Amino acid sequence: MKNKNYTKKIVSDYCVIDVETTGLSIYFDEIIEIALIKVRNDKIVDEYSQLIKPKNRIDTFITELTGISNEMVENMPVIEEVSGDVLSFIGNDIIIGHNTSFDINFLKAGCKKEIDNKYMDTLQFSRKLYPELKHHRLKDLSDYLRISKNKHRAMADCITTKELYDQIKLKMNIENIEIDNLWSKKITNKDFKPSDDNIDQDGFFYGKHVVFTGTLERMPRSSAKQKVVDLGAILDNSVVKATNILILGSTEYNTILRGEKSSKQIKAEKLKLGGQDIDIIDEYTFYDLLDEAR
Secondary structure (H helix, E strand, C coil), X not given: CCCCCECCCXXXXXXXXXXXXXXXXXXXXXXXXXXXXXXXXXXXXEEEEEECXXXXXXXXXXXXXXXXXXXXXXXXXXXXXXXXXXXXXXXCCCEEECCHHHHHHHHHHHHCCCCCCCEEEHHHHHHHHCCCCCCCCHHHHHHHHCCCCCCCCHHHHHHHHHHHHHHHHHHHHHCCCCHHHHCCCCCCHHHCCCCCCCCCCCCCCCCCEEEEECCCCCCCHHHHHHHXXXXXXXXXXXXXXXCCEEEECHHHHHHHHCCCCCHHHHHHHHHHHCCCCCEEEEHHHHHHHHHHHC
């Protein structure tokens, strides 16, 4: 059943949360660090950070992962002693985190209180906005977007999450993406139909099989797909023997400059070397071809 407190919004006032724990189970594991950031008008106005002494010893694996040792928490308060301060800091704010339900469930278990605040999850936004990534861990996203590095410490992760949410809002604004567009029914290539039956059969895209990879900078990929279909193209989900054109989004092209290539590009290059009629073009060449087709 869907959690009634989970929401999806674009907001400028909220509270970021991150906890470090002794494991993944709220039944057997405990919080060993909690950090909170209060944001107003997209700016950090207050911070809370506290190491927590667990009832059981911290495993060496967790110490290696987080850098938090038994010695560091020896003289720290237990969760019950700080729960009032933590809940007071959060207040009635919308809570934002990366895999937020994990943090909130641990906080509920530790404080032994229900938390009825609305909450959002940058992980879910990221899966929708950066589908080109294989993984959407905070580290993956911080590397990809070149924001503050994730360090498996609560305050560092809070700052990374806040910067990630800033990037999410910026991308949605630039690309004119609405919340409803992200969580609407998934559109497949078969859903794209020509807007006009009068298609120029001598046009560059007519009858050609086209594949997109990476995020386009100037328009949503759905808009680009509709434009090539209107010019008579056939959309493929992946690079196959029938594919004639692979279009690289600007983000994909940037990875090439760093010495990385997507599986689609690698396959396209292999097919081209084998004699297949397939062209690999960048996003801006694609726009030039659209202009010529007008």
